[in-house]
Amino acid sequence: MSDHYDTLGVPRGATTSEIKRAYRALALRWHPDKNPGDREAAEAKFVAISAAAEVLCDDQKRAAYDRGGS
DSSP states (O other): OOHHHHHHHHHTTTHHHHHHHHEEEEEEEEEEEEEGGGHHHHHHHHHHHHHHHHHHHHHHHHHHHHHOOO
């Protein structure tokens, strides 16, 4: 399992708005519709980006993740 912070390219102390900004930029870049030549890899990356953003944008999930949870 990769680190959610590394997946989004943000530091551990990033604010929610910084996380959302990073998510939007990466989601646009890796959306499967924008990468028809390598759709499977783009879809896998997009899913990882979305999962990381879901955890890090929710204060309770982020606190649990920072304590070592998944």
